[in-house]
Amino acid sequence: MPDETTPSARLAAILAALFPDGHAVAVADGLVTGDGPFGEGRLAVIGIDSDTALGIEGACLLAGRVLDVARAGGGTPILVLVDSDSQRMSRRDELLGLNEYLAHLAKALLLADAQGHPTIGLLYGHSAAGAFIATALATRVLAALPGAHPSVMDLPSVARVTKLPLEKLEAMARSTSVFAPGLDNMVRTGAVQVTLDPAKPLGAQVAALIAEAPTSDTRDALGRERGGRPLAHDIAARVMREAEGRVVRGV
Amino acid sequence: MDWKPVALSTAPLDQSWYEASARARLAGLLDADTFEEFIGPAQRMMSPHLPLFELPRAFDDGMIVGRGRLDGRDVLVAAQEGRFMGGAFGEIHGAKLVGLLRAALAVKPAALLILFDTGGVRLQEANAGETAIAEIMRAIAVTRAAGIPVIGLIGGRAGCYGGGGLIAGTCAHLVISEGGRLSVSGPEVIETNRGAEEFDSRDRALVWRTMGGKHRRLIGAADAFVDDTIGAFRAAALAAIPTAPTFDLASLEAEQARLEARLARFGDAQDATEIWGRLGVNDPAAVPGLTTEAFDTLLDSLPERPHHAR
DSSP states (O other), X not given: OOOTTSOOHHHHHHHHHHOTTOOEEEEETTEEEEEEEETTEEEEEEEXXXXXXXXHHHHHHHHHHHHHHHHHOTTOXXXXXXXXXXXXXXXXXXXXXXXXXXXXXXXXXXXHHHTTOOEEEEEOSEEEHHHHHHTGGGSSEEEEOXXXXXXXXXXXXXXXXXXXXXXXXXXXXXXXXXXXXSHHHHHHHTSSOEEOOXXXXXXXXXXXHHHTOOSSOOHHHHHHHHTSSSSHHHHHHHHHHHHHHTTTTTO | OOOOOHHHHSOGGGSBTTTSOHHHHHHHHSSTTOOEEESOGGGOOOOSSGGGGTOOOOTTTTEEEEEEEETTEEEEEEEEOTTSGGGOBOHHHHHHHHHHHHHHHHHXXXXXXXXXXXXXXXXXXXXXXXXXXXXXXXXXXXXXXTTOOEEEEEOOTTOBOTHHHHHHTTSSEEEEETTOBBOSSOHHHHHHHXXXXXXXXXXXXXXXXXXXXXHHHHHTSSSEEEOSBHHHHHHHHHHHTTTOOOSSHHHHHHHHHHHHXXXXXXXXXXXXXXXXXXXXXXXXXXXXXXXXXXXXXXXXXXXXXXXXXX
């Protein structure tokens, strides 16, 4: 087990690659916060390390750091590094309103981004379910390193819920990306925009993501292009056409 | 026998929200005959993925979106049908709400209402559902920042769980009834992962006081607690429109303070009744049995008003 205040080897390598001149990023209880010099300015960092589950305290702490960056202004980009478990599954977390804490963290990231702090997610390990939505999926651009393995739910759990045999699900997972865990499938839905090249300098790749971040949400268009979500983009566009086409009536 | 067909003789506004279908909720919630659906069931936009699992499909994929009037004001509405696949988010189900939210920027409705009734992500389309939830949350932030209130109504059979709970937490204002449950991990999920000692999902009283409408209202997770009738939800939705907070740094800083204070104050509580006692409720054990009227009186009598920056 890694020490709670020591970054995992993978995280330490990422931080060393991003900040060759050193940084002020710390890890406590699997939660990553801090910043470091990056290009002409600084890069703020939050994250979850070592497959840690995200509970109410963690979400609250990370959201507070994001709001600190937003309050300070200046357009400092925010990098969200993720190797997490799912949301922490406990009676206490739900009693105290985990849905509010997770949504608050996502909202903090969305607000910071809207106020000129580009948010970049970098998935370097696992992530799942509510923790994934509240962190990586709440960024403007989500990238992954090879070997990352996001999932909504693992196949044995899917088998339990859908009451289908695991062997059948495993066979289906090879031919269809829409329900199967794994990075390739999340790339195909458009949720993960790009997989980075570990042979190239990480800092330059992150800088390019910040510079080229799309201003609107392009994930459903990517999902259509890549075949992982064949209909989502067109359905959303059709609803928009029907809603906007008749707007003059009755206003 | 004095058997009475209650449902048949009840006026639409007096019907149970919990028992009603998503379409019946919309019909009663909006001004009479004003609902117009986008991509209605006649267009048969059904899930392309469920046949792989040999599961039946629905012509509307369990999500109904459209426009209507609420007391004469133009609103956009989305309603989940909890009786189809537990109201879960699949590719089409989610994309319809994404499209509705994106349309709000141009349509500029008085409000956008989401009638939640969902167990979360549809596992047969998990990646599409999960991504749609992220798109919906981003679109809600954009919609709210443009000054359009996004209001959530929670009182359906399936509750509001999983990613649905995160979407609800992104709304500007939430209305909830006794039957509405709001949470991320559901009781069965916690029990499956952690055992019955952690959460006995068959203990309905425990489920209700941990995730139910009264608890959520008392801790500030919901803004209004209403009777389980379509009329009560309609009145609360109308009242919410002028008061819903916008999406800005001040709102989120107030929410940060609210959530930090909750952790500091109740972080060691073992049960909802302990939290209610600390909030100043004299007889916490009596709360689950209170009528809506008595519960409102209780809320008014508490030393501090719940505040709901969100």
